[in-house]
Each structure stands twice: as C-alpha cells, then as structure tokens.
Amino acid sequence: xxxxxxxxxxxxxxxxxxxxxxxxxxxxxxxxxxxxxxxxxxxxxxxxxxxxxxxxxxxxxxxxxxxxxxxxxxxxxxxxxxxxxxxxxxxxxxxxxxxxxxxxxxxxxxxxxxxxxxxxxxxxxxxxxxxxxxxxxxxxxxxxxxxxxxxxxxxxxxxxxxxxxxxxxxxxxxxxxxxxxxxxxxxxxxxxxxxxxxxxxxxxxxxxxxxxxxxxxxxxxxxxxxxx
Numbered sequence: 031x032x033x034x035x036x037x038x039x040x041x042x043x044x045x046x047x048x049x050x051x052x053x054x055x056x057x058x059x060x061x062x063x064x065x066x067x068x069x070x071x072x073x074x075x076x077x078x079x080x081x082x083x084x085x086x087x088x089x090x091x092x093x094x095x096x097x098x099x100x101x102x103x104x105x106x107x108x109x110x111x112x113x114x115x116x117x118x119x120x121x122x123x124x125x126x127x128x129x130x131x132x133x134x135x136x137x138x139x140x141x142x143x144x145x146x147x148x149x150x151x152x153x154x155x156x157x158x159x160x161x162x163x164x165x166x167x168x169x170x171x172x173x174x175x176x177x178x179x180x181x182x183x184x185x186x187x188x189x190x191x192x193x194x195x196x197x198x199x200x201x202x203x204x205x206x207x208x209x210x211x212x213x214x215x216x217x218x219x220x221x222x223x224x225x226x227x228x229x230x231x232x233x234x235x236x237x238x239x240x241x242x243x244x245x246x247x248x249x250x251x252x253x254x255x256x257x258x
Contacts, residue, residue: 079115079143082124083151086158093119098150102157105198105214109149114142117150125150156214163223164243165209168232172240173206181209185230185240196222208243 085091092099096111111117114136117127127147129139155161167174167185175182181201183191195201199213199222211223223242232239234250241247 077144079127079129079140079147081147082120082122082126083147083154084124085119085154089154089158091119091125093117098153100153100157102154102214104157104160107153107157107215109146109153111146112142114139115146117146125154152216156216160212160214161216161219162210162212163219165211165223165226166241166243167207167209168241169230169238172230172238174203174209175206176201176203181226183226183229183240191229193226 086102088103090101092101096113096116097108098111098117099106099108111127113130115127115129117125120126127143127150129143152161167183169186171184171186173184176195179195181193181195181203183193185191196218198215198218199211201212201222202210204210209226211219211226213219227240227242230239232241232245232247234248235252237247237249
C-alpha cells in the first residue's frame with residue numbers, strides 16, 4: 031500500500047514538472063540530440079589605442095618593419111612593437127597603431143594596443159616638447175643642490191645623499207627645496223624622481239620628507255593626551 035502511494039506521488043510530481051496538469055505538452059527529447067551553441071565574443075577596440083598620433087613638423091620618423099625611430103630637437107628614441115600590433119603612417123601624416131587581425135579577439139592584443147599607442151605618443155611628445163617632474167622637500171633643514179653631475183640632498187641623515195644625474199636628464203633646484211627633473215624620456219624622468227623620493231618618503235604625521243609637487247599626503251592625528 032505504501033509503495034503504491036509513493037509511486038502515485040512521484041507520477042504526480044513528474045506530470046506537474048512536465049506541465050501535464052496545465053495542459054502543456056512537453057516533448058521528450060533525447061539528451062544525445064541536445065546541442066550547445068557557442069558564440070564568439072569579440073573584444074572591443076581600445077579607446078586609447080584607436081586614437082591617431084599627430085606628428086609635429088620638427089619630428090622625423092623612420093619606420094622599418096616593427097621598429098620605429100623618432101628624432102626631434104630634444105633627442106632621439108626608438109621602439110620595437112610586438113607581433114600583436116602594427117604601426118603605419120596615414121596620408122594626413124599622423125601615426126596609427128592597429129591590432130593584427132589574427133589576434134583581434136585576444137585580451138593581450140587589446141592591452142598591447144593601448145599600451146604601445148601611449149608609448150608612441152610619449153616618444154613623439156618627448157622629443158618635441160619634453161616632460162618634467164617636480165619634487166618638494168618638506169622639513170626643517172631639508173635642502174637640495176646640484177654640484178656638477180650630482181644631485182646633493184640633505185634630508186636629516188648624518189651625511190648628505192649624492193645621486194648621479196643621468197646624461198639624458200636635466201635637474202635644477204629652485205629655492206633650495208624644489209627639484210625639477212626634465213628630459214625627453216618620460217619613463218626615465220619618473221624613475222629618477224621616484225629614486226629621489228625613496229630616500230625620505232613623506233610621513234603622515236607632520237608631512238616631512240620628499241613628495242611630488244602635486245602629491246596629497248594623507249595626514250594622521252597624533253596620540254592624544256590622557257583624558258582627565
């Protein structure tokens with residue numbers, strides 16, 4: 031008796047699931063005939079990579095395969111592109127970085143597209159206009175001077191810090207506490223400025239140290255006195 035009731039309940043559940051109670055007929059399709067449709071998703075084109083790069087009149091380009099050389103009044107730079115992207119010059123004179131058609135659906139191609147467009151633009155702007163990075167020394171007795179090819183920093187240590195200035199960079203000091211690093215290679219400028227800042231990063235309580243001119247240092251409140 032119990033087995034018959036259980037079989038009856040099971041048949042009711044099966045018929046309710048298949049829609050027989052509602053009068054809806056559901057065909058019984060064998061699992062071997064069910065197929066999965068896969069749709070290829072194409073990555074969107076990089077918003078940065080698709081922008082053209084204008085070339086000033088005082089900049090000379092030399093393109094040989096995947097190698098690009100840029101020469102301007104401030105210096106000369108070269109860049110080798112990976113196989114994911116190609117660079118060519120349009121009739122208007124502007125440079126255009128494009129992805130290879132075979133790698134259009136890969137994530138790496140999208141990343142390389144925007145990256146090498148930015149690197150190419152930095153080269154063109156660097157040899158024509160240049161870049162600069164400004165640092166600020168904050169602290170009593172903190173000062174900087176340029177002696178020959180060295181940058182000398184007094185940052186509260188027992189001895190002054192001497193840093194050799196790379197040949198492709200120019201460093202000048204304003205009012206003993208402001209350092210200006212300039213040149214045509216943006217990555218070298220940023221690396222040298224970061225090396226200077228690393229000697230005495232700004233601390234959060236009084237803000238003493240070496241910081242970028244546009245850097246905002248988050249300050250912390252010191253220990254409060256005991257409550258009476």
